[in-house]
Structures are given as C-alpha cells and as structure tokens.
Amino acid sequence: MTTELQPTTNATNWKKAFATIFTGQIFSILTTAMVQFSIIWHLTETTESAVVLTIAGLIGFLPQALLGPFIGVLLDRWNRKLTMIIADSSIALFSLALGLYYYFGEPSLAFVYLILMVRSTASAFHAPAFQAAIPLIAPEDQLTRVAGWQQMIFSFSTVIGPALGIAVYSATSLGVVLLLDVAGALIANLMLLFVKFNQPKPEVKQQPHFFNELKLGWQTFIQVKPVVTITLAAAIFSVAFMPLAMLFPFMTLSHFERGGYSASLVEAVFSIGMMAGGLLLSVAASRWKDVTYIGFSLVAIGATCVASGLIGKDAFIAFVVLSFLMGATAPFFNGPYMAMIQRAYEPEMLGRVISIATSVMLLASPVGLLMAGPLVDKYGVQMWFFWSGIVVVLTGLFIFVQFKRLQLPETVTE
Known part of the structure; x- marks a missing residue:
C-alpha cells in the first residue's frame, strides 16, 4: 500500500509520508557517513598530506557543481x-x-578518486x-x-557514523565499510517503494527543448533577488568553510597529535550539535525570518572557527566543545536557506x-x-580555521545589514 504525496494540510498524512521516507534515509545517511569519514581518515593516515585530502574534496565537489544546472532540467x-x-x-x-x-x-x-x-x-x-x-x-x-x-535526522544518522566507521575500519578494513554502504542504500530504496510521488507537470506552451528549459530555470532563479543575494553570500561561505570538512581529521592528527578515535569523537560531537540545532530550529521555526536565522548561523559558525584557530595543542577538549557549538548553529543556515527556496518558487521549477x-x-x-591544501601544508591547519572564521563572520554581518527590512515574496509565479 502506498502513501499519496500531494500538498495537503492533513498533518497525519504528510507526517506519515516523511516518517516512511526518513526511516530509509537514516540507514543510507548512516552508512554514507561511515564511508565518508573512513575514506578521509584512510587518506589522512596513509598520506598525511593536506593536498591529497583537498584533491579528494575537490573531486567530490566538482561533478555536482558542474553538472547541477543541467541535471536540474532532467529532474x-x-x-x-x-x-x-x-x-x-x-x-x-x-x-x-x-x-x-x-x-x-x-x-x-x-582509482579512489575515480x-x-x-x-x-x-x-x-x-x-x-x-x-x-x-x-x-x-x-x-511548515x-x-x-x-x-x-537536519535533526541527518545529524542523528551521522552522529554515530564516524565512530562506527572508524570502529569497523580499525577492526576489519575500508572494504567492509564500503560494503555496509551498499546495504544502507538498499534499505533506503526499499522504503521509497512504499511512497508515491505526484510529480508536477510543467506547463509547456511549445515543444520542450533542453537548453530552453535550462535558460528558463536560470531566469526563474534570478527573479527572486533576496535568494540570489543569499546564494552569493553562501558561495563566499563555501570558499571559507567547505575545506574544513576535509581538514577536521587533519586538525586532530597534526595539531593535537591524536588518532582516529579522537577524530571520530570530533565528528560525532559536531553531529550531536547539529541534531540539537535541528531540534531547536524545528521548535523555533516561526519566531524569526529565515534570513535572521541565516545571519545568526554564519556569525556563530565564524566565531567558533576563529576560536579553533587560536587554541593551543593541549586544548583538545576546548576544540570538541567548539565543534559542538559549530554543529549546533549549522542547521540555522542550511534549513532556512532551503526552505526559503522551496517557498519562493513553483514546484515544477524547483529541480532547476x-x-x-x-x-x-x-x-x-x-x-x-x-587554496587550503598548499596554505595548510605551509602555514598549518589553524591558520585556515582562523581566517576562514573571519570571512564567515563578515558574511553573516553582511546578511544582517543587507536584509534588515527584507520581505521575501511567498511564491514567484510566471
């Protein structure tokens, strides 16, 4: 029996549909977190090179970045x-x-890069x-x-992913961790089979053409200026912050001189923070504007990065606490930003x-x-934490100033 997915105000129906989908996604996200951390730690342990880690991160980002607009048309x-x-x-x-x-x-x-x-x-x-x-x-x-x-479910799945991943990796091999990822994907797909999506049908006045649809997607995106401005601010945030996702284990290994279990502890604490932040966001969702949450999140994340760049080698516990705070404020950027997009555009255009x-x-x-790989190898990982934090704080302050009187339209119509 399938669950119909369609816009509805019936709380039981849409919450049941989410419960079905998220049940499967928990397993998929958990095993993916295990794989991601295990691969990063394997490369950290075997190469001890920030350049290798940043190349791995670069390879992981580029396909999504370059293919995204074209994939949106297909979606x-x-x-x-x-x-x-x-x-x-x-x-x-x-x-x-x-x-x-x-x-x-x-x-x-x-081959790993491939x-x-x-x-x-x-x-x-x-x-x-x-x-x-x-x-x-x-x-x-809602x-x-x-x-x-x-964000809360994602964090719940990833909170034990690094610890479980490093445990399985240490007891067996990276190959076993990867095989568990296969099982996670199968469970997620099985749960999706119990749910029916009502795909929106776009109104096409002429024979659809791929590049015309791509152009229409871009034109629709730039119509909502607040979303465009925040996306550009998010791009600046990405330049500064995204390398840290690859450098957290390197910080643990090179600066604090600790092993894999300490690195997995940092990842787990970060995810616990995200879970707590996601729960708080779900409770306080309607108290302030989305842009207020976004600006607050950037300032807070930046401040924790600056502090991480200043602490000494014997302050590992302080780094763990800062990682928790950093994780706790992250959902206040990711969640409201995506909700803003989902609210501002018609469903048939959302893929693009x-x-x-x-x-x-x-x-x-x-x-x-x-930038991060060579600079970290030359000046140390703390340097990147400190200066990336400065950039993120300034970006958050820009959001507060720029959108003090923002009134975002509920929906953009053609």
Whole structure:
C-alpha cells in the first residue's frame, strides 16, 4: 500500500509520508557517513598530506557543481522517486566495486578518486530530487520546521557514523565499510517503494527543448533577488568553510597529535550539535525570518572557527566543545536557506532552481579547496580555521545589514 504525496494540510498524512521516507534515509545517511569519514581518515593516515585530502574534496565537489544546472532540467522532467532510487543504487554499485577492491588488495589513489567522482555525480541527482519533492509533501508554512527535522535526522544518522566507521575500519578494513554502504542504500530504496510521488507537470506552451528549459530555470532563479543575494553570500561561505570538512581529521592528527578515535569523537560531537540545532530550529521555526536565522548561523559558525584557530595543542577538549557549538548553529543556515527556496518558487521549477543554487555554492568550494591544501601544508591547519572564521563572520554581518527590512515574496509565479 502506498502513501499519496500531494500538498495537503492533513498533518497525519504528510507526517506519515516523511516518517516512511526518513526511516530509509537514516540507514543510507548512516552508512554514507561511515564511508565518508573512513575514506578521509584512510587518506589522512596513509598520506598525511593536506593536498591529497583537498584533491579528494575537490573531486567530490566538482561533478555536482558542474553538472547541477543541467541535471536540474532532467529532474523537472523525470519521476523524482525513480531518480532517487537509481541515484542511490548507482552509489551503492560503485561502493561495492571499491569495497571489493579494498577487500582483495589496495587500490591506487587514482582509482579512489575515480569512485569518489562517480559517487558525487550520482549524489548530484539524488539530493536535489529529494529537496524538490519536499514541498509536494509538507504545507508551505511548515517548510522551515521540516528543514529542522531533516537536519535533526541527518545529524542523528551521522552522529554515530564516524565512530562506527572508524570502529569497523580499525577492526576489519575500508572494504567492509564500503560494503555496509551498499546495504544502507538498499534499505533506503526499499522504503521509497512504499511512497508515491505526484510529480508536477510543467506547463509547456511549445515543444520542450533542453537548453530552453535550462535558460528558463536560470531566469526563474534570478527573479527572486533576496535568494540570489543569499546564494552569493553562501558561495563566499563555501570558499571559507567547505575545506574544513576535509581538514577536521587533519586538525586532530597534526595539531593535537591524536588518532582516529579522537577524530571520530570530533565528528560525532559536531553531529550531536547539529541534531540539537535541528531540534531547536524545528521548535523555533516561526519566531524569526529565515534570513535572521541565516545571519545568526554564519556569525556563530565564524566565531567558533576563529576560536579553533587560536587554541593551543593541549586544548583538545576546548576544540570538541567548539565543534559542538559549530554543529549546533549549522542547521540555522542550511534549513532556512532551503526552505526559503522551496517557498519562493513553483514546484515544477524547483529541480532547476535547487540545482542552480547548489551549483553556485559548489563551484565556489573548489576555490577554497585549491587554496587550503598548499596554505595548510605551509602555514598549518589553524591558520585556515582562523581566517576562514573571519570571512564567515563578515558574511553573516553582511546578511544582517543587507536584509534588515527584507520581505521575501511567498511564491514567484510566471
């Protein structure tokens, strides 16, 4: 029996649909978190090079950044549930290939990079397809609250992912961790089979043409100036902050001179913070404007980064506390930003709009990654934490000043 997904104010129906989908996604996100941390730690441990880590991050970002706008056109054409299933299955297939390689031997660094690139390409389809489906389920006035739930569930899954990943990695091998990712994807796809998506049908006045649809998506995106401005601010944030996702384990290893379990503790505490922040956002969703949450989040994240760049080698516990605070404020950026987009555009355009917005941020990320690797190897990882924090704080203050009197339109119509 399937659950109909359509705009409704019936609280029981849409919450039941979310429960069904998120149950499967918990397993997928958990095993993905295990794989991501295990690969990063494996590269950290075997190469001890920030350049190798940033190249891995760059390869993980580029396919999503470059293909995003084109994928958005396809997402608005295709069945979103089927797209999610195929994308997740593709990730599982290549995790299986890399897992078998690790099980029988040690693959080359180039092969690891190749698998990361393929997984990133599949993720470029899965993530925006899921985000574009959310407004078909939840009432419009609940989108920010749902974003808080999503952040909380994501954090719950990732809170034990690094610790579990490093435990399985240490006890067995990276190959076994990758094989568990296959199982997670299969469970997520199974749960999706119990849910029916009502794909919106775009009104096309002429024969659809790929590049015309791509152009229409861009024109629709730039109509809402506040979203464009915040997306550009988010791109600056990406340049400064995204390299830190790859450098957290390196900070633990090089600055604090600790091992894999300490690194996984930092990741787990960060995720616990995200879970707490997501819960708080879901409770306080309607108290302030989305841009207020976004500006607050950037200032707070930046402040914790600055503090992390100033602490000494014997202050690991302080770094753990700062990681928690950093995680707790992150949902107040991610959730309201996506809810703002979902609220401002028509559902039939969301695939293109979300993909374009995501691509703008991801295209900025390689700039930070290319800068971070050589600078960290030369000046140390704390330098990047400190100066990236300064940039993020200034970006948050810009949001507060720029949008003091912002009134975002509820929906943009053609």
